Amino acid sequence: MNSLVSIFLIILLAVFHLFFFRSFLDLGTNSVVLCANALFALNGIAVYRKAGFHKFMHYLFGYLLLFIFVFLLHKSPLIFALFVILFSAFFLNTYLLVYLIILILAIVFLTPYWLQIFLLLGLYYFLCHRIYKNTFSRFLVTMFAIGFIFVILITFPILYFASQVTFQSLLSAAKNTDFQGALLNSFFTSVISTFVILVLGVPFAYVMARCDFSGKKILDNLIDLPILIPQTVAGIALLILLGPKSPLGEFMYKNCHLAFANGYLGIIAAQVFVSSPFLIRSAINAFEGIDQKLEDASRCLGSGPFNTFLRISLPLAGSGIFNGCILSWARALSEVGSLMVIAYYPMTASVFIYDEFIKYGLSETQPIAILLVTSCLWAFIVLRWIRYQLIKK
Amino acid sequence: MFLKISQLDKSWKGFSLRDISFEIKEGGYFTILGPCGAGKTLLLNAIAGLYRVDRGNIFLGGRDITFLPAEKRNIGYLFQRDALFPHLSVKENIYYGLRYRRPDMRHLDAILELLDIKDLLSRRDIVNLSGGQMRKIALARSLAIKPRLLLLDEPLSFLDPISRKNVTDNLKSLHQDGMTIIHVSHDIQEMKTFSDKVVVLVDGAIAQQGTVNEILNHPTQILTERFWGNSHA
Numbered sequence: 168m169n170s171l172v173s174i175f176l177i178i179l180l181a182v183f184h185l186f187f188f189r190s191f192l193d194l195g196t197n198s199v200v201l202c203a204n205a206l207f208a209l210n211g212i213a214v215y216r217k218a219g220f221h222k223f224m225h226y227l228f229g230y231l232l233l234f235i236f237v238f239l240l241h242k243s244p245l246i247f248a249l250f251v252i253l254f255s256a257f258f259l260n261t262y263l264l265v266y267l268i269i270l271i272l273a274i275v276f277l278t279p280y281w282l283q284i285f286l287l288l289g290l291y292y293f294l295c296h297r298i299y300k301n302t303f304s305r306f307l308v309t310m311f312a313i314g315f316i317f318v319i320l321i322t323f324p325i326l327y328f329a330s331q332v333t334f335q336s337l338l339s340a341a342k343n344t345d346f347q348g349a350l351l352n353s354f355f356t357s358v359i360s361t362f363v364i365l366v367l368g369v370p371f372a373y374v375m376a377r378c379d380f381s382g383k384k385i386l387d388n389l390i391d392l393p394i395l396i397p398q399t400v401a402g403i404a405l406l407i408l409l410g411p412k413s414p415l416g417e418f419m420y421k422n423c424h425l426a427f428a429n430g431y432l433g434i435i436a437a438q439v440f441v442s443s444p445f446l447i448r449s450a451i452n453a454f455e456g457i458d459q460k461l462e463d464a465s466r467c468l469g470s471g472p473f474n475t476f477l478r479i480s481l482p483l484a485g486s487g488i489f490n491g492c493i494l495s496w497a498r499a500l501s502e503v504g505s506l507m508v509i510a511y512y513p514m515t516a517s518v519f520i521y522d523e524f525i526k527y528g529l530s531e532t533q534p535i536a537i538l539l540v541t542s543c544l545w546a547f548i549v550l551r552w553i554r555y556q557l558i559k560k
Numbered sequence: 561m562f563l564k565i566s567q568l569d570k571s572w573k574g575f576s577l578r579d580i581s582f583e584i585k586e587g588g589y590f591t592i593l594g595p596c597g598a599g600k601t602l603l604l605n606a607i608a609g610l611y612r613v614d615r616g617n618i619f620l621g622g623r624d625i626t627f628l629p630a631e632k633r634n635i636g637y638l639f640q641r642d643a644l645f646p647h648l649s650v651k652e653n654i655y656y657g658l659r660y661r662r663p664d665m666r667h668l669d670a671i672l673e674l675l676d677i678k679d680l681l682s683r684r685d686i687v688n689l690s691g692g693q694m695r696k697i698a699l700a701r702s703l704a705i706k707p708r709l710l711l712l713d714e715p716l717s718f719l720d721p722i723s724r725k726n727v728t729d730n731l732k733s734l735h736q737d738g739m740t741i742i743h744v745s746h747d748i749q750e751m752k753t754f755s756d757k758v759v760v761l762v763d764g765a766i767a768q769q770g771t772v773n774e775i776l777n778h779p780t781q782i783l784t785e786r787f788w789g790n791s792h793a
Contacts, residue, residue, distance in 0.1 A: 458643065460639050460640075460641075460643040461643050461645060461646075463605070463608075463610050463630070463637075463639070463643070464637065464639055464643040464645075464701075465645075465656070466609075466610065466629075466630040466631050467608050467609075467610070467630050467631070467633075467635060467636070467637040467702070468631075468656050468657030468660075468701065468702070468705055469631045469632075469634070469657045469659075469660035469661060469705055470631055470656070470657070470659075470660060471629070471631050478656075479645060482647050483646070483647055
């Protein structure tokens with residue numbers, strides 16, 4: 168009985184295809200679509216038996232949507248056939264079906280970016296599913312679903328941009344000695360800047376976390392000022408203070424032969440200025456997170472304030488401060504606005520990229536930009552990994 | 561008198577201790593009793609030297625220590641919830657204070673023996689110890705520096721009954737060995753178990769002081785109202 172129905176269905180489909188589709192599909196395509204439809208029809212019997220009439224209507228409705236969007240609107244019968252096969256196969260597995268739907272949506276509606284969109288949305292669904300499996304909380308999944316939009320906003324431009332460059336152009340960009348020099352400058356100056364902030368910022372952060380004094384609130388807001396000030400303004404302000412014509416700049420040049428404008432000192436000054444809030448804020452939070460009682464206990468055991476700071480506060484805040492260092496370093500590395508004002512030369516990588524963009528345009532700059540992003544990302548990941556190792560210990 | 565506190569005043573974040581005076585003889589077991597928020601911990605911190613007092617004096621062994629910093633007072637302090645250093649091992653915690661004075665290994669051995677925690681010395685992580693073990697390590701840490709006075713901030717709170725009994729026995733034998741102890745508590749049972757003298761602290765001022773029997777037999781009005789409530793009646 169079962170096989171009779173199947174055979175009857177297939178013959179019906181074949182006749183239908185032969186007469187109805189012959190006029191606007193060639194023979195090869197027509198037979199592929201016929202195979203897909205046959206699979207769909209046979210699978211439909213199984214779905215009807217296993218999942219009932221209600222599910223079966225969903226099954227038919229899905230087919231209808233595929234037909235309208237892929238076959239009629241998108242006019243690609245082969246892709247339609249492929250999707251029908253996948254749809255039939257995945258229909259009873261909801262988890263896989265969602266991936267298929269994401270793939271179809273990406274291909275039909277966002278054809279130029281379909282791969283990037285599919286990867287991102289696939290990841291999105293994967294994580295949502297994981298969170299639900301772990302927590303069984305719809306609330307958390309919803310919150311995550313909203314939050315992940317933000318992740319997409321950040322990663323999509325970079326993913327898309329990175330996928331546009333060939334390996335060949337990357338290789339030739341990497342051999343560019345000017346770029347190598349600029350990259351070295353960037354790493355060198357940003358490490359020194361971070362060190363300067365570390366030495367000056369940590370004692371300050373400790374006081375901010377441990378003491379109450381009048382004017383503390385104002386000071387607390389001043390820390391974040393560099394984030395507020397536009398980078399170019401920061402550069403101009405530093406140039407006015409430290410430039411060759413300013414009293415301070417002149418004094419430094421005459422007595423110590425130190426020039427800030429167009430020199431490494433200028434780069435470091437600008438980087439310290441713009442990136443200090445990140446380290447200082449992290450350090451304050453880290454110190455505030457330490458129970459004051461631990462420091463009190465250390466004092467009662469005979470350890471003076473300085474020793475207590477070294478043996479208790481600093482090790483316990485270490486991971487937070489290290490994180491602040493990473494953030495500040497990354498910020499210093501990516502600084503461009505103030506550097507263009509105070510020290511266009513010696514060129515740092517970010518200024519170099521801007522310079523290339525102005526001179527040669529988008530296509531020339533792209534591989535260099537990607538190289539910069541990759542090298543920074545690598546350093547960032549390595550530093551973060553070190554931090555996790557430290558926390559584990 | 562071994563420890564003498566006279567007319568001590570201290571304000572801290574909107575709370576104030578007012579006119580605190582009492583004396584303790586050497587080797588005494590002294591309880592500061594009071595409901596939550598009475599200023600007991602603030603008083604202990606002032607004795608330990610963690611806060612500078614606004615007015616008044618603290619004498620220890622005949623010497624005025626009012627302006628001596630905490631690290632020079634040589635007072636052992638068992639903090640509420642132990643305050644063990646989470647980044648150090650058990651051994652490093654106990655040995656912490658020994659760096660600043662000549663270590664007396666026989667004394668340390670005796671403490672470890674008394675508290676029965678020798679087998680914990682090899683443990684690296686503080687976090688996974690039980691509440692009773694942590695309390696004993698904290699106690700060993702503050703005893704290792706050979707303190708002249710031991711301050712205990714609710715030493716029996718947050719412990720299971722067995723650990724409670726254990727720590728109680730330890731404190732009793734410490735007292736028998738001649739240690740001067742100030743024990744802060746809000747529990748009348750603890751006061752009955754240990755003390756020879758008691759100060760009752762209510763709202764930052766001394767409501768009553770005397771021996772345990774005096775406090776139990778002749779409680780003042782404010783004490784009955786604010787601290788025991790109706791349960792004593």
